[in-house]
Amino acid sequence: MALHLYNTATRSKELFTLPEGQSAVRLYCCGPTVYHFAHIGNLRTYIFEDSLRRVLEYYGYAVNHVVNITDVGHLTSDGDDGDDKMEKGAARTGKSVWEVADFYTEAFMKDWKALNIIEPSIWCKATDHIQEQIALVQKLEEKGYTYRTSDGIYFDSAKFPRYPDFAHLDVENLQQGSRVDMGEKRTVTDFALWKFSPENQKRAMEWDSPWGIGFPGWHIECSAMAMHHLGSTLDIHCGGSDHVRVHHTNEIAQSECATGKPFSRFWLHGEFLRMGSDKMSKSAGEFLTVSLLMEKGFNPLDYRLFALTSHYRNYLNFTWEALESAREGFKNLHKKTDALIGKAGKIESERAQQWQNKFKEAIGDDLNMPKALGILNGVLKDDLADCEKAALVLDFDLVLGLCLDHPRKDYASKKDVVDASKVEELISLRATARASKNWAESDRLRDELKLMNVTIKDGPEGTTWST
Ligand code: AMP
Numbered sequence: 143m144a145l146h147l148y149n150t151a152t153r154s155k156e157l158f159t160l161p162e163g164q165s166a167v168r169l170y171c172c173g174p175t176v177y178h179f180a181h182i183g184n185l186r187t188y189i190f191e192d193s194l195r196r197v198l199e200y201y202g203y204a205v206n207h208v209v210n211i212t213d214v215g216h217l218t219s220d221g222d223d224g225d226d227k228m229e230k231g232a233a234r235t236g237k238s239v240w241e242v243a244d245f246y247t248e249a250f251m252k253d254w255k256a257l258n259i260i261e262p263s264i265w266c267k268a269t270d271h272i273q274e275q276i277a278l279v280q281k282l283e284e285k286g287y288t289y290r291t292s293d294g295i296y297f298d299s300a301k302f303p304r305y306p307d308f309a310h311l312d313v314e315n316l317q318q319g320s321r322v323d324m325g326e327k328r329t330v331t332d333f334a335l336w337k338f339s340p341e342n343q344k345r346a347m348e349w350d351s352p353w354g355i356g357f358p359g360w361h362i363e364c365s366a367m368a369m370h371h372l373g374s375t376l377d378i379h380c381g382g383s384d385h386v387r388v389h390h391t392n393e394i395a396q397s398e399c400a401t402g403k404p405f406s407r408f409w410l411h412g413e414f415l416r417m418g419s420d421k422m423s424k425s426a427g428e429f430l431t432v433s434l435l436m437e438k439g440f441n442p443l444d445y446r447l448f449a450l451t452s453h454y455r456n457y458l459n460f461t462w463e464a465l466e467s468a469r470e471g472f473k474n475l476h477k478k479t480d481a482l483i484g485k486a487g488k489i490e491s492e493r494a495q496q497w498q499n500k501f502k503e504a505i506g507d508d509l510n511m512p513k514a515l516g517i518l519n520g521v522l523k524d525d526l527a528d529c530e531k532a533a534l535v536l537d538f539d540l541v542l543g544l545c546l547d548h549p550r551k552d553y554a555s556k557k558d559v560v561d562a563s564k565v566e567e568l569i570s571l572r573a574t575a576r577a578s579k580n581w582a583e584s585d586r587l588r589d590e591l592k593l594m595n596v597t598i599k600d601g602p603e604g605t606t607w608s609t
Pocket residue numbers: 172173174175176182183184185186187381382383384385412413414415416421422423
């Protein structure tokens with residue numbers, strides 16, 4: 143059976159195979175900038191990448207999976223100006239940039255574990271690969287792709303005529319729109335490879351280089367680390383959809399100019415998680431973390447299941463109601479699978495094999511996880527023998543990663559610390575709202591109670607509540 147993946151580079155689904163003689167898939171995924179907690183939007187992208195890895199393994203490939211930790215160089219603009227994200231994190235928390243990096247890296251890894259995301263073969267930190275980054279910039283300099291300004295060494299994108307191709311950019315138009323903000327850049331799409339530390343100011347993170355003391359630009363780290371760990375040409379490079387226009391376009395330019403080889407055969411991008419019409423981001427509005435979900439009584443895997451219900455290339459809209467319904471669906475799923483698991487036998491009958499083929503076909507069609515979940519439900523409804531059903535559940539769970547091999551763990555952390563007087567107050571406010579027929583307010587209060595894990599029941603004696 144064939145595996146097809148949607149390649150952003152060609153905007154089409156392509157057959158995935160490995161080059162002759164290559165034993166493992168070289169997979170590189172852009173990792174977190176560790177200045178804050180990861181939000182559940184970021185984690186949607188890592189769940190999609192985990193699905194990709196699991197599907198590759200299901201299709202029999204060994205996977206050499208590298209994920210970077212950005213602990214230097216990422217400015218708030220994703221470009222070459224704005225504040226340094228790590229320094230912002232340090233100012234916010236009162237810790238040093240190094241402590242901030244360690245703290246949020248550890249928090250990030252905990253989130254991965256909680257979501258049952260498989261550890262990469264290699265985690266690599268940008269600050270552990272400064273020499274590789276300097277060497278790559280030197281190579282570009284030797285080949286004539288760089289120029290110097292008063293604040294750094296820049297990549298000259300006009301020297302790479304294919305620069306606009308990947309993201310279908312109209313550089314002329316972009317240039318018109320941003321003449322004033324260009325500073326000393328020659329072309330709007332040029333980007334910093336190395337930035338100088340400001341004169342008379344010691345930065346918390348800075349290194350010596352052939353061009354003076356400073357720090358690497360954000361984009362160069364991924365090219366340098368990916369090539370250091372995986373070689374000049376990757377099989378698959380992934381990230382969120384925001385990376386297409388700038389970060390990945392820049393990675394392609396600098397890598398291909400340095401090596402003269404294609405940087406990655408496949409590029410896969412996950413679409414954003416939204417709240418209402420906004421994307422979830424750390425700089426704007428409410429941002430939700432795995433620990434917040436747990437505080438509200440969700441198992442992190444409820445979120446994993448929620449993420450799998452939509453295809454990775456579609457926007458996914460987050461609402462608490464949708465997450466609650468994923469949790470209910472998950473509980474029902476467990477009721478069925480918990481009763482089966484101890485009975486697992488072999489997948490032998492023709493019918494069971496057909497189900498398995500259907501599943502493999504769905505995940506091989508550009509990771510169609512919603513369809514794969516539908517097939518799991520189909521198996522559970524079918525009149526197959528329990529031993530075969532159980533075997534199929536365990537087999538599918540290798541890809542779904544929902545931990546169906548053991549009973550569900552229910553989280554109710556906040557349940558026992560519910561503030562009873564607050565509950566009574568909200569119930570009384572709701573009664574007033576209902577008396578004056580203010581249904582919107584009464585619904586809002588009911589939702590607020592729901593978030594506290596409180597269920598209310600209206601009866602002849604008034605409203606009662608339980609957790
Ligand atoms: P960052 O830590 O900001 O560098 O982002 C880590 C990853 O999360 C990148 O691959 C981003 O493209 C991705 N990302 C950022 N915001 C969202 C979002 N709202 N939904 C899905 N992925 C996102």
